Amino acid sequence: MSSAPTAGTRPDEVRRHNRAALLRRLHVDGPSTRAELATELGLNRSTIKALVDELTALGLVTEQVPTHRQGAGRPSLLVLPQARAVPVLAVDVGVEQVTVAAVGIGGTVLGGRHWAQARGGADPETVLAKVATACRELATELGRPPVRIGVSVPGVVRRADGLVHEAPNLHWTGVPFGRMLSTELRLPVQVGNDADLGGLAEHIRGAARDAADIVFLSAEVGVGGGVIVGGAPLRGTGGYVGELGHMVVNPQGRSCYCGCRGCWETEIGEDALCRALNLTGGAARAEIVAELASLALRPEDARHRLEGFAGWLALGLTNVVNVVAPELVVLGGLLAVLPPVVVTEVAETVSRRSLVGRAAGRLRMVTSTLGADAALVGAAELAFEQVFANG
Amino acid sequence: MSSAPTAGTRPDEVRRHNRAALLRRLHVDGPSTRAELATELGLNRSTIKALVDELTALGLVTEQVPTHRQGAGRPSLLVLPQARAVPVLAVDVGVEQVTVAAVGIGGTVLGGRHWAQARGGADPETVLAKVATACRELATELGRPPVRIGVSVPGVVRRADGLVHEAPNLHWTGVPFGRMLSTELRLPVQVGNDADLGGLAEHIRGAARDAADIVFLSAEVGVGGGVIVGGAPLRGTGGYVGELGHMVVNPQGRSCYCGCRGCWETEIGEDALCRALNLTGGAARAEIVAELASLALRPEDARHRLEGFAGWLALGLTNVVNVVAPELVVLGGLLAVLPPVVVTEVAETVSRRSLVGRAAGRLRMVTSTLGADAALVGAAELAFEQVFANG
Incomplete structure (x- = not known):
């Protein structure tokens, strides 16, 4: 039973909870034997059998005799999630590219579309129309209706209704994208911030699978972050998530579009990286x-050229570690391409400088394994979260 | 059922969970009728009756006919927590004062001791001996053994075993205070960071009772913070909590003992306040x-004299709001005594400057209602958390 007990639990909720837990386990970890499921979920085998029978009847899982027998005795049946049973659609509205994918339980990609768009050329209606068309085509290909849609947007998003408050690099302000897409396709739509979803994706299917307390930090034109605490995404009031890129680290620094001066984004975003590399601003990725x-x-040479850049990366990360105490930092976007020597030195600096880092032990810092797909994978997981929660 | 379903739930866990939820509800909200408990916990009345009967048999609650009848029909019995049933001891090791209190369910203070100590004169063995004596005396007065001890320390603390990594203002480094006290008194001891516990206290019994996402920020000699997200304390890897005071806000600023330059503590701690007020450093509180x-x-005059101080307070809070998105900030310690005009202006600045604040709506900012007792109350709650969890 997780977290602080603030409400009671009715017996009928237990079955629903356990069914969702089992399905989520198969979704995340893939095919498992009944015996493994019993151990991992802490439930007895007759409960597992009843749950699996129920999910089989719903067409969500199948069972088969495992090919590799382990130990003596009757082999435990292998339970497999049915990828095509409850497909979701994932949408990643990027600054220069939009991607739409159909995704099944277990994270299987069942089909996709993507197209480029000019920076600043993504007016909401155009994006909506193209996304809706791609969704309809994918639904037709699937041969069955998708159950939910998850959308990633590089901006400040209200979780409850998918209102995009500010997405500066798309030039969107106050766009009710979630509601618009939901009305258009008559499907439930969840919208999330790209870096927050990137963090979720790395936690479930990427570089942070083995960690419960992580920070995902991604730099492209903008800088964003996703925080996972105790295995769950950190979400504040109204479901808003952290805008790590707008933490002020250098009050004497450059002006940021947000109105502050010296936001982390101004020191470790794409422009800052171009300056450090002596490339012209707006250089191609x-x-x-x-x-x-x-x-x-x-x-x-890398150490020398990126010394200042690495200094700001370390300073901001020291702050982040002191505030949320992650065990692992995953670098995404352009930060995932930093020379390894720089990543290693930044991790050492942060471990040495942060009070929490000194106490908790050396901070692990790795680069994203999902790369450019992180936000899209996260959008699919956002949709699946709701599929499982609504049993 | 709260948060992400990652494990199954066995039927025997449900009863324990519901018993803990009911007891915690009475502990936090005080006497309630069976009908209120049924509504608030989402359980039916026969389940509530069974749980209350069980807790009555254990001596943890009593029932009485309410004095004020509401509506027609048979009155719902009032369930009262028994303050003296499972008392805990709370210890607040401050820089200049140590307080020990016996506390009952519902937060009733059943007795206490406190004494002053010189700054820097708190060597661990002396503190331990005095605390142990006070605990023994209070246990004798109670007439029954306390069940657990919660301790607040102004430092970086490892939750698992109560190791105090660094408590700079006590001049403690690597002091296993939790284990020492537990060995001495043969009772389970939990140790927490003072600001983290202050936040917990304000959330359960103080200025933040109505909010689920809060930041408690307290300045004395040091600056600390406690973050509550979705009603539960934010805890990172190893149970470490945020050292908000060591977020670097002014890289061109003063050196901090932690090794960084321009930590928030150097701009909004007691010394900084003395500078703003033209008082000599080390002025009496x-x-x-x-x-x-x-x-x-x-x-x-207040606005003018505290302009710079307020600017750093606002800058750091803008960062905090952008990272953890609280709905409410509670100011504690010396910050609770700031002139109201300053508090109002800082709240307005933060609401305007932070991306998350702009989206989520005006940030509420209030001063602590528990004042100097916040950490002590939080230490008691830390102990009670374990009492309920181990139901």
Whole structure:
């Protein structure tokens, strides 16, 4: 039973909770034997059998005799999630590209569409129309209606209704994108912040699977972060999530569009990286990535050229570690392409400087394994969260 | 059922969970009728009756006919927690004072001891001996053994075993205070950070009872913070909690003992307040409080004298709001004595400047209602958390 007991539990809720827990376990960890499920969920085998029978009748799982027998005695049946049973649609509205995918239980990608768009050329109606068309096409290909849609947007999003308050790099303000898409497709839609969803994705299917307390930090044009605490995404009032990129780290620094001066984004975003690399602002992403890849081969040079950039990365991370005490930091976006020597040194600096880091032991810092797919995978998981919660 | 379903629930856990939920409800909200408990816990009346009967048999609650009848029909019996049934001891190891109290269910203080100590004169063995003596005396007065001890320390504390990693203002480093006290008194001991416990206390019994997402920020010699998210304390890896005071806000600022430059503590701690008020560093607390009280009567003067101080308070809070998105900020310690005009202006600045604040609506900012007792009350709640969890 998790967290503080503030409400009672009725017997009918227990069955629903256990069914969701079992389905979520299969979704995250893949096919498992009944015996494994019993152990992992802490339930007895007759309860597992009843739950599996129920899910089989609903077409959500199938069972088969495992090919590899373990130990003596009757083999425990293998329970497999049915990828196509309750497909969701995931939408990643990026600054330069939009991606839509159909995703099944277990994270299986069942189909997709993507297209480029010019920076600043993503007016909401155009994006909506194209996304809706892609969703309809994918639904037709699936041969069955998707049950929910999850959307990632690079901005401040109200969870309750999918209102995009500010998405500066899309030039969106007060766009009710969740409601618009839901009305258009007559499906429940959840909208989340891209970095928050990236963190969720890395936690469930990426570099942070083994960690319960993580910070995902991603830098592209903007800088965003997702925080997972005790295995669950950190969400504050109204479901709003952290805008780590707008933590002020340098009050004597550059002006930020948000109205503050010296936001972390101004020191570790794409522009700052271009300055450090002596590239012109607005350089193509491929150019930045190539320069970083070349620097990775010259560690001393990398250390020297990125010294200032790394200093601001370490300073902000020291603050983040002192505030939310993660065990693992996952670097995403352009930060995932930083030369390894820089990543290692930043992790050492943060471990040494933060009070919490000194107490908790050396901070682990790794790069994203999902790369550019992180937000899309997170959008699918956002939709699945609701599928399981609504049993 | 709260948060992400990651484990199953066995029927025997449900009864224990519901018993703890009922007891916790009485502990937090005081005497309630069976009907109120049924509504608030979402359980039917026969389940409530069974639970209350069980708790009555254990001597934890009693029932009585309510004096004020509401509506027609048979009156619902009033369930009262028995304050003396499972008393805990709460210990607040402050920089200049130590307080020990015996506390019963419902937060009733059943007895107490406190004594002053010189700054820097609190060596662990001396504190331990005095605390142990006070605990033994209080146990004798209670006439029954206390069941658990909760301890507040102004430092970085490892929850698992009560190791105090660093408590700079006590000059403690690596002191296993929890284990020492537990060995001495043969009772389970939990140790927490003072600001974290202050936040817990304000949430359960103080200024933040009506809010689920709060930040408690307290400044004395040091600056600390406690964060409550979705009604539960934010705890990162190893149970470590945020050291908000060591968020770097001014990289060109003063050196901090932690090794960084420009920590928030250096800009809004006691020394910074003395500088703003033109008091000599190390001025008596009473002197600072008197000066702030006098300034409160001259709002224009207060605004002017505290402009710089308020600016750093607002900058750090903007960061905190952007990271954890609280709905309410509770100011404790010396910050609770700031002139109201300053508090109002800081709240307005933070609401305007933080991206999350702009989206979530005006940030509420209030001063602590528990004052100097916040950490002590929180220490008692830390102990009770375990009492209920181990039901």
